[in-house]
Amino acid sequence: MLTGLSGILGVxxxxxxxxxxxxxxxxxxxxxxxxxxxxxxxxxILLDAWLQAGGSxxxxxxxxxxxxxxxxxxxxxxxxxILGATLVLAMSLLDVALVLGAVQGAMNGxxxxxxxxxxxxxxFIHIFPLVPASATFLGLxxxxxxxxxxxxxxxxxxxxxxxxFEVLGFVGLFNPQANAAMVLLLSSQEIWIVAAAxxxxxxxxxxxxxxxGAT
Numbered sequence: 746m747l748t749g750l751s752g753i754l755g756v757x758x759x760x761x762x763x764x765x766x767x768x769x770x771x772x773x774x775x776x777x778x779x780x781x782x783x784x785x786x787x788x789x790i791l792l793d794a795w796l797q798a799g800g801s802x803x804x805x806x807x808x809x810x811x812x813x814x815x816x817x818x819x820x821x822x823x824x825x826x827i828l829g830a831t832l833v834l835a836m837s838l839l840d841v842a843l844v845l846g847a848v849q850g851a852m853n854g855x856x857x858x859x860x861x862x863x864x865x866x867x868x869f870i871h872i873f874p875l876v877p878a879s880a881t882f883l884g885l886x887x888x889x890x891x892x893x894x895x896x897x898x899x900x901x902x903x904x905x906x907x908x909x910f911e912v913l914g915f916v917g918l919f920n921p922q923a924n925a926a927m928v929l930l931l932s933s934q935e936i937w938i939v940a941a942a943x944x945x946x947x948x949x950x951x952x953x954x955x956x957x958g959a960t
Contacts, residue, residue: 748810752942755803756935762796763931772867776856779863783851790848794841801837805830807938808881811945815892817884822891826884832877840869870924874914878934883907899941906934 767786770778783790808830817823843862850858886903889895909930916923 746946748807748814749942749946751803751810752807752938752945755800755805755807756939756942758796758800758803760800760935762793762800763928767793770863772864774863776860779847779859780851780856783848783859787848790844794844797837798841801834804938805834807942808833808885811885811894811941812888814945815888815894817888820888820891822884822887824884825880826888829877829880829882829884833873833881836869836873836877840866870927871914871917874910874917874927874930878930879907879911879914881907882910882934895941895944899937899944902937906930906937 767789768782770782774782809827812818812823812826812830815823817826843866847859847862847866850856850862882903884907886900886905886907889900889903890897913923913926913930917927
């Protein structure tokens with residue numbers, strides 16, 4: 746039950762974060778434009794940072810719980826998924842740290858800090874699909890193929906998502922316009938988490954009830 750709830754709550758937090766995106770300045774924006782943006786959306790930026798950090802943490806807890814229930818610690822695919830999930834949280838917290846660094850830099854009048862942190866936030870979209878997301882879903886998909894924890898379709902979809910993240914991450918390095926498709930992949934990822942969480946919430950109590958009736 747807690748595993749499923751962590752996945753659903755994580756998706757809800759991230760869903761709020763992604764549903765109403767801030768009108769970010771362009772990557773080549775000047776320092777004054779960035780400062781004006783930060784001053785106008787100060788509280789919203791802080792709220793988004795909280796949602797991103799909390800949502801990512803809950804989603805990773807869900808991934809690790811699925812890996813644990815699938816006995817992933819006994820298999821290489823499980824360790825790959827663990828590594829990927831750890832990197833997902835690390836990348837998310839790094840992105841949050843850069844956002845908060847820009848906000849704090851603006852408050853302290855450190856313009857170089859503001860500009861540096863702002864520039865680095867645009868790197869996240871390139872790194873996230875290349876290793877963290879792809880490793881997580883490729884590892885999970887391979888692990889789930891050898892278990893009955895979730896229906897087999899979840900393993901196939903996870904493998905598809907992992908491969909798609911890797912391909913899109915590579916293409917996006919050379920063609921920034923391809924990064925627009927990242928929204929579709931992120932949405933598909935959230936749908937996978939919610940669907941898997943609901944299956945676990947509905948299946949595990951029924952299995953425990955069946956075992957209790959058999960004793």
